[in-house]
Amino acid sequence: MPNTPNIPTEPPSADDELSEAIAKLTEEAAKGTREDRPDRLSIADIIECPEAFNVRGEDPAEHHLTELKRALERMTDLDPVLILPCGDSFVLIDGHHRLEAYRRDEERTDIPVRYFEGSIEKAVLEAARINAKAVLPLNNQQRQNLAWRLDLTGRYTKPQVMEAAGISDGQIAIMRRAKRKLGSQASEFDAWWKAKRAADGNPNSWTEQEDIDAWRQHRAQVIADKLAKTFGPKLSGNPTIAALALEIHFGRKLADLTQELIDICQDELEEDDEDTDF
Template sequence: MSRKKTKRARRTLTRGNVARPSDTRETVEDLEARLSTAGAPTLPVEAGAIVQVDRKHLKVAEKVFQWRVQGRNQIPSDDHILQLAQVIQRGEQMPPILVFPVGQDYYVMDGHHRLAAYDMASWGKPIPARVFTGNLREAERAALRANNKNKLPFNRDDRTAAAWRLVRQKDPHDSIRSIMEDTGVGKGTVNNMRDVLKKLETAGYSPEEIRASSWNRARQVASRSPEGQEHEDWIEAEAQKLVDAIRNAKLGARLLKYTDITALALAKLSPDLPDALIAEWAPEPEIDLNAPLTPEEEDF
């Protein structure tokens, strides 16, 4: 008598299964060095064609192609990966990720959440991708624009961090207008960042020190206000304590799951708290990209 084949049960995916692909921690300079020695990359015959890439050849270099502030929006990010992994597990097709070729490897430009989802779903087949055919600088900016338009909110902190990164890179191809368009910050913000960068350079800070500084820290250092920096450090420390307390109480998922209940609970804690948070999180005013720039700004 023949035995009946039993269908293997699918593994149930939960937020606890979420794990992000390991980061090579390579910089733009590292990739430039690899490009100079790695030989010609493998490109598709037709530009824009979808290719199938083995997982072992897909790399992540967050310092180059990830423009979001790390550690922010963690719960929405985890939920997004979980949902994508469930789609993959059901056998549904995903849009191809966008990759930049370096030798035989491909670095993810857009699709970090999708790559994490493939890993989470234990996908064993090649992954569909489109190969970017521009140079490294063009790829870096294309990754920023993709993040700026994409599925999870590119919030004020992400935009500010991206603008500061572009300003301190001092790429001659960037202008005030292009930085405004790529990041969504206003002209005043870009000008302020340029002024801070000049002050740091005049004060003798090295390019490495400036590159390692967040916008908030750079602004405080440039203002030569130790008291202000101490206050910023205190705020950061106190915020982390609150984050740790919320995580230890396992409230993070509950706060997000029923936002109407969370809003009511915050109002019960203090009637003024919701309005205070809204004011703190209010986005910058809409920027007018048609606003006239000075001749010096046009050349920047």
């Protein structure tokens, strides 16, 4: 009788992984769920269950993490992550990028949280619902423009503008000085960088390095958003392929790009060193 061929066992499907994750979480919850609900949790106490709650099925997007890192430099906290109390554990439902951004900040030990009190099955649906309607977060240029438009109305306090737009107290103070200087003309500028140039007396020329840097940052952010929308985490997750693609695209100008990247990395390292000095 012929031997039965060895047929490779297929890896479990996504449905199997999800069902198994739900079953395990349900079993854990059945043992009794802790009753305390602190407003903040230690990062080390938050457990991830990607089989159940990583709706996107991808590694964290570096593009998004960069934006969150910049936000943390201006704000005390990001929005609370959503947590499921399960047995003796706290399981992350939504906020994977925020949690990773906190983890990359060595000074952060705990983070703000909110809780989901429904069943495991409903928690899975909640994670899907939240991510299905998620939108691309505002970049730095967009946040500044938003703050400028809000402050122009004269209807909001400084703390309200800070919270709504996610910018610093000092930045709003600069905007208000510019608004006073521009007077009735302030409302003619729909973008902060345009208003700033006018307030500085340079409405039609790029005379200050800060203005040039702001314009470059704006254009770079637009391109970064397009890359993120087109490729998702594929570029950041495959740096070798990304480098080869850039080599093909830039051709002889690759050396110029390389030097620019070296300069940017050096600036980042110097900023990190300044942050750690006491």
